[in-house]
Amino acid sequence: MHTKSCILSRMTSLPSGRRAGKSSLSAAASRRVERPAPLRQAVYDALLELIVNRTLAPGQHLVEAELAEYLGVSRQPVREALQRLQTDGWVDLRPAQGAFVHTPTEEEADQLLAVRSVLETYSAKLAAEHATPQDVKQLKKLQKAGEDALAAADVERLVQANADLHAAVAAIGRNKVLAEMIGLVDRRVRWYYTPIARPRSRDSWNEHAELIAAIADGDAERAGEVMHHHAEQTRQTYHDRKTTESN
């Protein structure tokens, strides 16, 4: 309506300079020529951002036409994005009734944290087995970024750094299926967990340091244990918060 398509402008800006290469084929080694970037992907990202932002509140009814107008596109890409959001657990799609932002329950959060714990533990083991010196160097870099954010008390950067570190560990494990799953689970966990991210930050990053050390040593067993402890600690904190809040 007012700021129509302002949100998408950021996403669609990336293919603006597309097809720049092709002549200097030496430089563009990464990704072909930059594919057309389907609109549904941009819409997906935009909506996900709005959900994580709490701009779209849990339980809220999402009307296709409204979102379409707001994002400056037709209903079609919105529909497709909503359906993918459903399969990823972000919205509930009730037949003939529309999409509703998923409302996380305590039970579900705990289940997610449990699954995350299992997956991350395995991921850490794999990382310890596969890590090269370069990988370790990269991890330490991310660790430093996290501690900087911690010192600056920048919550957003902190959350991002945490996600990056875990993603990096998953990538080192060389198991793409696992990494993808961890990505999905972690993002949802983070959504539930962000409100209480601060109190655990200090401990959390100490545990990260320990984890990196274990990976650097190639000690899979220890890396697994550290990560398991790390994840379970997070789970515990979540429960503590629940208890505290209900008082």
Add this chain to the structure above:
Amino acid sequence: MHTKSCILSRMTSLPSGRRAGKSSLSAAASRRVERPAPLRQAVYDALLELIVNRTLAPGQHLVEAELAEYLGVSRQPVREALQRLQTDGWVDLRPAQGAFVHTPTEEEADQLLAVRSVLETYSAKLAAEHATPQDVKQLKKLQKAGEDALAAADVERLVQANADLHAAVAAIGRNKVLAEMIGLVDRRVRWYYTPIARPRSRDSWNEHAELIAAIADGDAERAGEVMHHHAEQTRQTYHDRKTTESN
């Protein structure tokens, strides 16, 4: 074209008598009044069946219009189904180029089997902790069904029984997130693995019996170990086949 919509007839048959209840609300205790059953879901099921069947071969280009005509629907539900098939890993959706049936690589299969191993192990532990006598009874029933299929050398029933048993174990664990993930992973594993399901059947069902015993005893540790062994054994068999076949 020829047998237009014959495939969907089976799926769409279920909501044929929809909205029969509402008056006798005592009987329809399960699912409200039977929701309209979106067409995209039927298309998804149909396409998945065709892919698992190998009717649609790996790498094959799926043209939306063709599938739509074949199934007797418009392109819209087909598109939506294809996109969900992508997120579930059954097809690759290349921008502006269309959908291609996913071609499984050895590497990916191994990664899937590894993740499955981790998830199933945890699932078995949870099942051992939560199982009620009724749950155990149900498992034994499924075990019997599997052994019957084994005796009859009915591969299809065997595969189904295997899936049912693992799904039942996951359900007993009372972790929906985990169960859903296992469902996804297992289905894909089965697709890769079905061609060699026979040789391992005997051992596999012996291991199942052992697993059920551990669950019945409420011995989480042992249940986890048995399931881990079971999954790793499957993984090993897959590799053996690979070696054998290359000769």
Add this chain to the structure above:
DNA sequence: TGTCCGTATACTGTATGCAATCGATTTGGC
């Protein structure tokens, strides 16, 4: 004869239109 370019075709991506369905409100009956 081989390569490059232009055109043509086919398919995907997006937008719009129409019918069916759901929820809410209002009206009629008891």
Add this chain to the structure above:
DNA sequence: GCCAAATCGATTGCATACAGTATACGGACA
């Protein structure tokens, strides 16, 4: 005054139409 039934508005689900893009073919030029 309260409950049931019918009507109305809003929204989804499906179908169709249009536009953009990639691949394939054919011809011109070196």
